[in-house]
Amino acid sequence: MREAARDDAADLECLRRHLAGDREAFGELLARHRGRMWAVALRTAGNPEDAADALQDAALSAFKAAGNFRQDSAVGTWLYRITVNACLDRLRRQAARPTVHYPDPESSVWRQATEDPTDMAEQRELRLVLEQALAQLPVDQRAAVVLVDVQGLPVEEAAAVLGVPGGTVKSRCARGRAKLAASLRDLRNPGTDPDVSVQIDQSSTPEKKQKRGAR
Amino acid sequence: MTEPQEPRGATPTHLTSEELSECAFSPETAAAGLLEHAEGCAQCSAELADLRSLLTELAALPEPELPESVGIRLDAAVARAWQEFDAEQEAAAESAAATGARRGRRPSWRRIAIPLGSLSLIALAVVGIGALAHQSTTSSSASSSGVSAGAPESYGAVTETSIGAWVHSLLSTASADAATNNGPHLAPHLDQPKCANANVPQRSGYTVLTTSQRIYQGQAATLVVYQDAKEPASATVYAVVYAGSCPNSASRILAQGSVSR
Numbered sequence: 001m002r003e004a005a006r007d008d009a010a011d012l013e014c015l016r017r018h019l020a021g022d023r024e025a026f027g028e029l030l031a032r033h034r035g036r037m038w039a040v041a042l043r044t045a046g047n048p049e050d051a052a053d054a055l056q057d058a059a060l061s062a063f064k065a066a067g068n069f070r071q072d073s074a075v076g077t078w079l080y081r082i083t084v085n086a087c088l089d090r091l092r093r094q095a096a097r098p099t100v101h102y103p104d105p106e107s108s109v110w111r112q113a114t115e116d117p118t119d120m121a122e123q124r125e126l127r128l129v130l131e132q133a134l135a136q137l138p139v140d141q142r143a144a145v146v147l148v149d150v151q152g153l154p155v156e157e158a159a160a161v162l163g164v165p166g167g168t169v170k171s172r173c174a175r176g177r178a179k180l181a182a183s184l185r186d187l188r189n190p191g192t193d194p195d196v197s198v199q200i201d202q203s204s205t206p207e208k209k210q211k212r213g214a215r
Numbered sequence: 216m217t218e219p220q221e222p223r224g225a226t227p228t229h230l231t232s233e234e235l236s237e238c239a240f241s242p243e244t245a246a247a248g249l250l251e252h253a254e255g256c257a258q259c260s261a262e263l264a265d266l267r268s269l270l271t272e273l274a275a276l277p278e279p280e281l282p283e284s285v286g287i288r289l290d291a292a293v294a295r296a297w298q299e300f301d302a303e304q305e306a307a308a309e310s311a312a313a314t315g316a317r318r319g320r321r322p323s324w325r326r327i328a329i330p331l332g333s334l335s336l337i338a339l340a341v342v343g344i345g346a347l348a349h350q351s352t353t354s355s356s357a358s359s360s361g362v363s364a365g366a367p368e369s370y371g372a373v374t375e376t377s378i379g380a381w382v383h384s385l386l387s388t389a390s391a392d393a394a395t396n397n398g399p400h401l402a403p404h405l406d407q408p409k410c411a412n413a414n415v416p417q418r419s420g421y422t423v424l425t426t427s428q429r430i431y432q433g434q435a436a437t438l439v440v441y442q443d444a445k446e447p448a449s450a451t452v453y454a455v456v457y458a459g460s461c462p463n464s465a466s467r468i469l470a471q472g473s474v475s476r
Contacts, residue, residue, distance in 0.1 A: 017384065020380060020383070020384065021379075021380025021381070021383070021384065022380065022384035023297060023381065023384070023429055024384070025384075026293055027290065027293055030289060030293065034281055034286070034289060035278060035280075035281055036278070038279060038281040038285065039278045039279055042279050048282070052282075052284075052285045052288065055285060055289065056288055056289060056292050059289050059292055059293060060292055060296055063293060063296045064296070126272065127272070127276060127277075130272055130273070130276065131276070134273075145273065148240075149240075149270055149273040149274060150273050150274065150276050152274060170233070170236070170237070171233055173236060173240070174231075174232050174233040174235070174236035174237070175232060175233075177232070177236050177239075177240075177266055177269060177270070178232035178235070178236070178266075180269055180273075181262070181265045181266055181269050184265070184269060185265065
């Protein structure tokens with residue numbers, strides 16, 4: 001927590017210098033955050049091409065909006081918010097057009113983007129399946145799950161990023177998680193094929209698919 | 216389709232996806248009775264186990280590495296944003312200068328000191344944020360009228376933000392470096408190795424205080440800050456922007472002016 005406060009103080013100093021006309025300051029701020037911004041953009045946009053475009057949009061928005069930053073959130077939260085909004089804007093504009101593309105796990109650019117050299121083969125397979133299932137969630141649920149479950153933001157911070165109440169974040173996460181869990185179940189139990197290399201605490205009964213909601 | 220079994224716990228039906236999520240994600244805040252139900256119900260406990268492993272997997276997804284090409288695009292976009300900013304400032308300064316020429320000199324002109332007789336024959340843009348702020352709260356439009364309308368075109372208009380801020384940030388970085396031996400803990404991001412000051416063009420009566428390289432008006436440029444050799448403590452320094460990242464006496468001058476530190 002103390003470290004986060006110190007980081008935020010350094011971020012604020014970068015913003016202050018940027019507004020004072022220091023040409024290096026914005027690059028420094030970006031260098032500190034662009035790894036996380038990329039992670040959020042890649043998974044929220046669902047493919048590296050849109051993520052790269054969205055990240056560039058976000059950097060320019062932050063560059064221009066730096067003077068409007070109010071300290072009601074951390075600088076990092078503000079950058080996440082700009083990044084997520086840039087992704088959602090791109091996705092909305094694309095929704096107007098008919099082409100929707102999901103990440104192709106075979107695509108070299110996606111593989112390169114998510115590859116972890118220490119991955120075991122089966123771990124790698126599970127992660128690709130998970131990334132793919134994530135990319136097929138409705139975008140609101142996807143953004144919430146990416147922020148809370150992948151990036152590990154507290155619900156309240158994710159709510160600030162998304163500009164919705166915390167309860168909305170929770171319910172979007174819940175619906176997203178339920179779909180992801182179902183996708184993973186389906187992918188782990190593809191009908192008659194028992195050759196499922198991933199073994200994670202499987203005590204579920206594959207035939208059940210429905211449950212009654214308590215009112 | 217399985218009918219829900221009657222659970223042993225207090226909750227009569229299966230948990231909703233939201234309740235299951237709450238149990239998996241933050242069991243400490245889950246409503247009373249939910250976890251008890253989940254433990255006693257085969258279907259709910261199986262779904263809860265799936266959700267827990269899902270959360271573990273999501274949290275363990277590796278952070279993707281920023282592709283080099285994307286990093287280069289970002290740097291280029293920021294450099295372009297600064298160029299656009301400079302162009303806007305220049306246009307604003309030019310229109311302010313034109314307005315000033317029609318109306319005659321503004322009073323704020325007289326407040327800007329130019330203690331640089333030997334250099335004042337070169338038409339120069341006077342940059343004086345510090346002096347103006349020091350003496351009065353002159354509006355920014357007044358200070359931008361300090362751009363010399365008669366400057367040769369090849370010099371381009373200099374505005375207080377484009378060169379003055381550069382000088383100020385350079386000087387403040389230099390003094391921070393001197394104050395703490397470690398220097399600022401954020402290393403300048405696009406810093407290039409500085410040229411040896413010996414190669415930098417000299418000016419009679421002045422010594423080179425410091426230099427800095429960056430993109431200026433779309434090209435590599437070097438800012439050289441000179442201080443008066445006789446009065447090194449003077450509040451006014453002289454700044455020259457040369458074309459090229461390692462200028463010599465033949466380098467083209469892009470902009471110059473005196474700056475209050």
